[in-house]
Amino acid sequence: MLGKNRVIFPGEKVLLAVSGGPASSSMLSQVQEGLSRDAPKKLRFVPGIIYIDEGGASGQSMEERKRAVAQLESVFRATNYHYHIVHLEQEAYNDLNGVTSPITPEHTQALQRLFASVRTPTAKEDLLHTLRQHLILHTARTQGYTKVMMGDSCSRLAIKLLSNISLGRGASLATDTGFSDPRHVDVVIVRPMRDYSSKEIAYYNRMFDIPSVFIPGLDSKAQDKASIQRLTESFVTKLQTDFPSTVSTIYRTSEKLHTACLPQNTNTQPSAKCLLCVCAMDTKLEEFSAYQATLISEQLSQRRGPGPEFTPGTAAAPGSPPASSAGQGHSSGGGQSQGCETGEGGCSSSAKEPETVDLKSLLCYSCRLTIKDMTALDALPQYILSEAERRRSQMREEISEFLLDEAEDEAIPRVNGS
Template sequence: MCQVGEDYGDAAPEGPPPPRPGRELKCVKCKEGPPVVVIRAGDAFCRGCFRAFYVHKFRAVLGKNRLIFPGEKVLLAWSGGPSSSSMVWQVLEGLSRDSAKRLRFVPGVVYVDEGAACGQSWEDRAKTLTDVRQILQTLGFPWHIVTLEEVFALPPSVLRCSAQDPVGTVETYKVAVDSFLQQQRTLAAEGVRGSPSSAQGEEQPSQPCTQDPQDPVGPPPAAQTEALSQLFDSVKTLTAKEELLQTLRTHLILHVARTHGYSKVMTGDSCTRLAIKLMTSLALGRGAFLAWDTGFSDERHGDVVVVRPMREHTLKEVAFYNRLFAVPSVFTPAIDTKASEKASIHRLMEGFLLRLQAQFPSTVSTVYRTSEKLVKAPRDGCAAGPRCLLCMCSLDVDSADSATAFGAQTQDFSQTPAPTPRAEAGAPAGPCCAAGPGGAPNCWQGTRPCGREGSRAHVIEQLCYACRVNMKDVPCLEPLPPYILAEAQLRSQRYGPAPQIQEYLVNSDDEAPASGSGALGPPEQEGKEARAACGCINKNFFN
């Protein structure tokens, strides 16, 4: 009979379990070390080979494009997340004395505090900033901590594309490298800073920090925090909030780079994030600007170029590297934290691609490789034309698209001004323009334009198609930062009077021909016809 304590199974084998079929027992690179990381099926790396593989990817992207010249100031946009933290760590190791091929640019770090847009209290933000300062102190780079509320103090010049230097060729890059090395040899020979390695190694710690790490970062003005909260509370959808947050963050980083003399900005966009961004941009109507949004370099701002050196690394590789080599990072809740998958287009595309990647491991790489084939060739007449007020790309709404459904929608949307908040509320309309100096109407109240009817249309007509769609979820444009409204008013005043004075301008077809041609100009032709008509009338009346 069956007993309660009786064992009917075979005895368990002692020792480690036998290896599964197909499992790698050695590193695929060196064939010696035990594997600790499996990146893809059949690609198992040991610790040393994985580090060499990871570093080579980062260096190869920079060396292939050759956009960062020796001695150039580069601003590292650090958000505290895994990808940007890994990027900063790669730059730190590339500038160390133990590096085989050292990086030759001068880095700086910027951190943007977005806690007010995410609804965090100042106490929670202060704790996060304390952790951020502790990490930045260990880097030895110049660092800048800015809050998102500072966008309400930006000048309108941030939205203007400055003059861009011509892109250097391969020969120009080689000449710059040779000149830099010759300068280092000269300094070493003169004994000013010793050897080239020590000269460059001592240059980084000697640079002053732009913010004293000992002084605590005080809270921003309460009025700016309230204005920022009011702005994001007025946006209806999470998709529009994420796009607006990204736009304001880009403007703020661009202002910091221009203020402190940085000509390049590095972001930590990984391969996975760029694939998600490509699909999201297509869904949002930004298909004309995919090459700028997902490419290695983004030259839309002119004097400041945005580069993405982490675009060859997947999120899986970044997570493994940060775990194995203890790369410090700071967790900060984002605006879409704890949101459902269908809360925004960004979350929906992210879940869609990650589920496909789990079933088909080549999904992310296929989408990413597609972005590499995109060419930055705008349509004729768009390169030097007006730019979008928010994303600063060339306007993709013109009369050439009027025969398509896309052109019809954008044309109707741009020509139909939305009702003002005063009209929607049913309040009595009063005079919006006060009398200025000399009795002229003054359409400014402080730094904001007046709320006259049609002010929304002036802003909307200066946006690209994707930004116009996002602005549909912003019922009132008054909470926008003053620099955006001021630049919109300036552009409207600059291009607005042209149709009014068009009838008074002399047309080239009406000009008189050159002397000696024998042809009669339009006034002479009119006089001849008038004399002939008068002669015909006199003949009929008096004969």
């Protein structure tokens, strides 16, 4: 797979993301084999290992987390590769742009507060995946790695493809499931295990005595209908039992996916990418699109009845900025929200509403759904909130020359008292 794609070059530093599961453990073993002197096609890159401790998000005790880390460290030390054990709290509650402080119980409580603020298991799993990716990329950048190897198998990618479609990530399927994911520009994610099914990996590990460590996650012991991801996994695995070509058929479909050509300056403009998943923004579309139709439908469904100022054709004109929390946010120069945000508690005019709207305007469609399921946006990691504020400040600077100051605004003659 590496020889066919030719994206990793001799002497390049490559970070192996190992979770302890069968697929990533098999990937680590095959890298060891490829770097050995007796390998017929010797690999020539410099490997490193990273493990993300997610026990704080899944409710594991500190003793359980230490026990799992100790098991993995014994495996990592046997490889003689440089490895990094990183806790999810480090990413979520320390500034990734500066020096991180040691993990404390307060950090763990803050992380648990973040996931407690997410109402659905689907959004929790999506948020966990996003934070994990951020931390892996941050470690790769700070340690000088230019490539990251993920242990996604063919079976896992088939499940990911269908679940991502359900989550509204259709625009980024090619990068989410392909061999190479170059969306981050300076660090490229590769998936060398994507040709192997989970069954093949299990046989390989058994034949060559490859150790793996089971670590409970958010979806451990969850019901089949607990989340979209869990339901999709149950559907695909059960279908695969009766129809053995299911996974391979879905996988072959993923190989045919390609990302539409983007403007040349997209990679140099962070504002053109989602704040969380860093995929190309799929919300800035033409007037007559499925996305706009979805927003109009949701706006109409949230209305409790025609109000005194309601007239047909003006409530949700195609292309107009949505006023509800589900769509693209729109606020006036003074920061007042246009319209009323309707939620479980009815209309709300809290001070947090302008911030919510501004944050959603920086997200893709799927990440907006995740944020919509959160009850406390201030629980998000500080670096995400800081980046959102930086982008908003940049947007204000770009349009500052077109805004009127107070003196000029008062000099404009009023018509009919307006």
